[in-house]
Amino acid sequence: MSHFRKFAGRDAAVHAAVTKAAVVAEENDRSLGSKKLGRAKVDVCMRASQSKWGTLDKGQHSGGLVLLQLRFIQPYGYEIQSADGTIEFPATVASVHPPRMAGRPQISKVNRTVDFKPEGQYAGASVGGMGLSQSREYSEEHRWRFEATPDGDGNGYTKVFWVLKDTQKGSHNGFSRPIDVVTEIRFAENNPAPFQVEVDIHGSLKSKKADLSRHFYRLAHPNREKNAPINPKFTTPPVSLDDMRAQIQKQVEELNRGAAAHEFIDFVSTP
Structure with a gap:
């Protein structure tokens, strides 16, 4: 069953943490990679001030709770239909x-109206019957949908795969606001060195004309970005992230509700 909830700050502690973090978030956010879709743009950012580093699984692993934000720039005529x-x-x-x-x-x-016209053959001659039509009314559901999941290959789950599809009809636009997620990562070593992430983005525009023109733009202006490494900052002694996980997940939900203050957000819908 789906449950819809408005941004209301029911949990006072969570709401206060979100409000305080928002003050310094923009100054500490950094782009990990972006992709231009014509004049539109998809940017994957790391929210450094809200990401946490420490130990997981009762001290068995060093890791992080990394807050990521997907940002979308859509000039008029370059609305995004889908991105992944x-x-x-x-x-x-x-x-x-x-x-x-x-x-x-x-x-x-x-x-929807369906026309029926029975036909048959008798003694080698085709015989047509009287036409019938039947009208049927049904309902269509339109909503934007977002999914994110660990992804990988034979080397294990080392990727986050995400996809956002806008509604085909209706006034709500899934790309009109940022999307926030928290990713839990675990390192193989206790003192991980600074590292880089690889970002791959694909997408399409609602306007077929704009979508076609952006392919030519991409050939003329390829996107090639090299970002500075991420430096995980561990305290001494390192903090336990096990007790922080649930609170940060609530903060991320509040961030998403706050980005769409006039819209209901469903966190438990099925595809």
């Missing part, structure tokens, strides 16, 4: 939260 990508770490990706989000369903009524 991967974020690869030199570490194991244990979880991503929230794994799913969706906008409030918008229901539209559709009428």
Whole structure:
């Protein structure tokens, strides 16, 4: 069952933490990689001031709770229809939260008329019958949907795969606000060195004309970015992230609600 909740700050502690973090977030955010879709742009950012480094699984692993934000720039005429990508770490990706989000369903009524005209053959001659038509009304549900999950290959789960698809109809736009997720990563060593992540992004635009023109733009202006390494900052002694996990996940949910203050967000919808 889906549960819709507005941003209301029911948990006072979580709400206060989100508000305080927002003051310094923009100054500490950094881009990990971006992709231009014509004049539109998708940017994967790390929220450094809100990411945490320490130990996981009762001190068995060094790791981090890395807050990531997907940002979308959409000039007029370059609205994004869908986008997906991967974020690869030199570490194991244990979880991503929230794994799913969706906008409030918008229901539209559709009428469809089907014409029937029976035909047959008798003694080598074709015989046509009288035409019949049947009208049927049904409902269509439209909503934007977001999914994020650990992804990998034979070397284990080292990537975050994400996808965001906008609604085909309706007024709500899934790309009109940022999307926040927290990724739990675990390192193989106790004192990990600074590292880089690899970001891959794909997408399409709503306008077929704009989508076609952006392919030519991409050929003329390829996107090649090299970002500075991420330096995980561990305290002495390192803090335990096990007790912080649930609180940070709540903070991320509040961030997503706050980014769409006038819209319901569903965190438990199924595809």
